[in-house]
Amino acid sequence: MPRKSSDGRRTRRDYLAGTGALLGGGLLAGCSGTGDGTTSTTTEASTTGGTTTTEDAGHTVSMAPVGEVTFESVPESWLAFTGDYADMGVALGQADGLEAIGIPARYAAYYYEELPGVSVDTDDLTPLYQDGTGKEVFYSVDADVHVIDPNFMVNRLQWSQGDVAEVRENVAPFFGNTVFTQVYDWHDYRYYSLYEAFEKMAELFDERERYEAFSAYHDEVVADVKDRLPEETPDVALLYPAGIPPESFYPYLVGEGTQSEQWRNLEVGDALAQNDVTDAQAGGATLDYEALLDIDPDAIAVRIQGEITDAYFQENVVAHMEQHEVASELTAVQEGRVFYGGHTYQGPIIHLFHLEQAAQGLYPDVFGGEQLFDRQRVADIVTGEFDA
Incomplete structure (x- = not known):
């Protein structure tokens, strides 16, 4: 069930579309998403770049393998396991919301020192990998969204599907696709190029203009x-x-x-x-x-x-x-x-x-x-x- 604040109200990060269905042999397709990165809705709304926002439906994004995920509003706090997605978020102006990373030493944030006004101190980020990656750290960080392919959690970090479902339901949804390599035999769904994945991140954070400027x-x-x-x-x-x-x-x-x-x-x-x-x-x-x-x-x-x-x-x-x-x-x-x-x-x-x-x-x-x-x-x- 979605979490509630101390006074019983739904928190801002509660997402509206549950993701309980299974995607073939993988994990956790959205209940109304196609799983291929498209967005579908029956609510009258304005749509830009695959992101749908309405007063009733909230902020909806979609990406394989998780399918469609809807938030009450655009996520503010977030975490990523790999530095590729962390870098995408920073490029979209979301550095202040980044709370955690898989292994800080593998995130090349020191490059930002050459960019005036851009910085991420990896010492301030919670390491998700600490002799393994347990569920407790996700509860502790309490982010609005986990920018991680849930199949990566199962196949590389030894989580069960039940672990993913628990954290998704009790903390926040997963949103991501393993894109840094295409050699894993368990990745039998759509891949995204660097800029296709970056575009999905732009939809997640409602930062279309930054994405288009960067892409150009x-x-x-x-x-x-x-x-x-x-x-x-x-x-x-x-x-x-x-x-x-x-x-x-x-x-x-x-x-x-x-x-x-x-x-x-x-x-x-x-x-x-x-x-x-x-x-x-x-x-x-x-x-x-x-x-x-x-x-x-x-x-x-x-x-x-x-x-x-x-x-x-x-x-x-x-x-x-x-x-x-x-x-x-x-x-x-x-x-x-x-x-x-x-x-x-x-x-x-x-x-x-x-x-x-x-x-x-x-x-x-x-x-x-x-x-x-x-x-x-x-x-x-x-x-x-x-x-x-």
Whole structure:
């Protein structure tokens, strides 16, 4: 049942459309939603971008796999498990309402320091993962909405469907779709691209104008970068070190998830996929230097979570590989094409930074030392100082 305030009245965050139906083999489709991201209502209302708001029906949004969810008003406090959705919310001007994140170190909020007037202190966010993720933390945070795919809670965090239903009914609804990767076998429903998911977040927070401003500028930046790419682009291996300094790596394929948006923008080849390597997120084994030498990619991008300085990366990754008996034989090492590969989770802001870093790493003669996007223009969109 929806929660009530101490005087028995429904709280502002109570959502009106329960989500008790099951979506095929997955979880929790909306009782009146289609589950594919469309919005349906029989109430006369004005609709913009898939969001319906009326005095009677409240604020209705829809996204696979949860289907249609209706709130009494636009959510104000919120949490996300992954940094991609956190970044989307911040891009929409919702930083003040962000209360919690899965693992703060995996949320690259430090990039916001380059954006005037934009900031998120991850030390102020409640970690949802604390030797596991229990239901209690959701009760404690008491957010208006949980921006998390409920199937992620079950298949990656070992919740039961009953756990999801309990938190949904007693705290707040779930609204999200796992988009950073497309290798999970349990994700048998619609995927969203980075900007499709971002648009859903804009509907959730009723921030259509910010979304459209961001989308238009993103298209400008990407088009400019693509216009300057060389005719031949390299085959890249995306790797995550199993330890520092690295002796083996977890492999990540470029694939179709949002985690690789910058690599698709840069039109690189996937050296790992070409050699039938299985993505670590799908159970793929680690690769040592002998295995990498058999693949011998043109370039190597190494992901590391947390705020990584260039000095740290050079000392603990690049220098180690240059001095390693086997790693030093890799073409990428010999040609100086081992560079920082960013984070797994990126929304629209972090993506611009990752695109810039990746372009500079791959093509220093073309993009090296150049800012590929206007920090002030991005900050103006986030803070609302732009012309709609």
